Amino acid sequence: MKEQYLRWYSPNLSTDFEMLVYGDRGYPVIIFPSTMGRYFESKDFGLIEAVSWFVDQGLVQIFCPDSIDKHSWYNKKIHPAQRVRNHNWYDKMVTEEIVEKIRWNTGSGRVCVSGASFGGYHAANFAFRHPELVSHFFSMSGSFDIRSFLDGYYDDNVYFNNPVDFLPGLNHPDIWKMKIILGTSEWDICLEGNRTLSQILNNKGIHHWFDLRGWKEHDWPLWKEMFPHYLSLI
Numbered sequence: 737m738k739e740q741y742l743r744w745y746s747p748n749l750s751t752d753f754e755m756l757v758y759g760d761r762g763y764p765v766i767i768f769p770s771t772m773g774r775y776f777e778s779k780d781f782g783l784i785e786a787v788s789w790f791v792d793q794g795l796v797q798i799f800c801p802d803s804i805d806k807h808s809w810y811n812k813k814i815h816p817a818q819r820v821r822n823h824n825w826y827d828k829m830v831t832e833e834i835v836e837k838i839r840w841n842t843g844s845g846r847v848c849v850s851g852a853s854f855g856g857y858h859a860a861n862f863a864f865r866h867p868e869l870v871s872h873f874f875s876m877s878g879s880f881d882i883r884s885f886l887d888g889y890y891d892d893n894v895y896f897n898n899p900v901d902f903l904p905g906l907n908h909p910d911i912w913k914m915k916i917i918l919g920t921s922e923w924d925i926c927l928e929g930n931r932t933l934s935q936i937l938n939n940k941g942i943h944h945w946f947d948l949r950g951w952k953e954h955d956w957p958l959w960k961e962m963f964p965h966y967l968s969l970i
Contacts, residue, residue, distance in 0.1 A: 737788050739779075748829035749804065755834070758784055758798040759791040763970050764838040765872075766799045766830075768851035768858035772810055775802040783852075786960040790967045796848075797841065801834060805854065809885040816889035820897060827897075830862060835869050848872035848970060852959040853926070854879055860899045860933070867910035874966040876919045876959040879926045880933045903936050915969070916944035919962045921952040 738760050746753040754775050769777045778784050778800050790796045808823040839847050849870055851859040856878020863873035880899045883890070895901050916937065920930040927948075934946040952958040 737784075737791050744833075746829050746833055748825050748832065753829065753833070754802045756800040758800070759794065759796065761794045761841070762791070762796040763844075763848060764799060764841050765796045765848040765850060765967065765970075766801065766834065766859075768801065768849070768855035768862075769803045769805075770851070770853035770855045772805040773803055773855065775800050781956045782960055783956065783963055787964050787967050790964070796967055796970065797838075799834065799838065801830065803855075803858070809882060816886040817891060817893070819886065820891070820893040823897060824893060827862065827865065831866060831869070835866075839869060844871055846871035848874065850874040850876070850963070850966070851878065852876040852956075853954065856880070856926075857882065857899075861897055863914065863916075864899050864903050864906060864911065865896070867908045867914060870910075870914060872915040872970055874917045874919070874963070875930075876962045876966075877921070877924050877926050877930075877954045878918065878933075879929050881929060900932060900936065903933075904939070911940075912942055914942075916942065917947055917966050917969075918944060919947040919949070919959075919966070921949040921954070921958055923951050923953050924958075925954045 737758055740757040742755045743752055756775050767778050804826050808819050811819055835847055839845050846869055849859040849863050856875035857880055859873055859875055860880050863870040882898050918930045918934055920927050937944050
């Protein structure tokens with residue numbers, strides 16, 4: 737399986753940014769790291785190996801960008817308003833410096849976004865903010881409400897980065913075309929959050945698969961079971 741390490745200066749983040757890429761062709765799939773995870777996290781925990789067949793067959797090409805969680809949602813040293821603004825710069829970076837460069841790797845002009853745990857939040861937020869760029873959204877034990885990171889602070893930037901808030905009023909036609917999977921399990925600490933997001937989607941008539949698995953923990957063995965299944969549906 738071909739692995740490529742990329743590092744470049746990001747004008748949006750005003751610093752160097754790192755990413756691993758697996759494969760050289762196929763449908764573009766972005767995996768966001770979990771809480772404060774790094775670009776090599778999915779490799780280190782075996783998630784990439786679990787889907788190596790899809791990469792080797794040229795069905796998908798997987799992009800593993802770094803996160804800036806320690807500078808945004810988890811940075812308690814700065815004002816909550818700045819935490820959200822920092823995340824907006826990250827969203828702009830992903831859009832302009834990654835997605836715009838890879839979305840025409842296939843004729844669809846779109847990408848699949850995915851992630852486990854807090855990476856599921858990143859995938860959901862990006863998918864629903866940019867439905868014209870996203871064909872598939874796969875969450876594994878995702879968390880979708882970021883208000884607890886902001887010490888009671890709330891503004892428009894918070895609203896438009898909190899899927900459980902802005903999704904009910906979103907009427908972009910492409911969200912009804914998106915292939916959505918919310919993966920969770922009976923023992924998942926994010927089970928209720930997934931039920932909440934599923935209900936919002938149901939209320940809007942948005943078809944999706946609420947994949948409730950058996951008695952599994954919120955951890956990598958569950959996600960390594962889910963991810964190959966989900967990629968097989970692209």
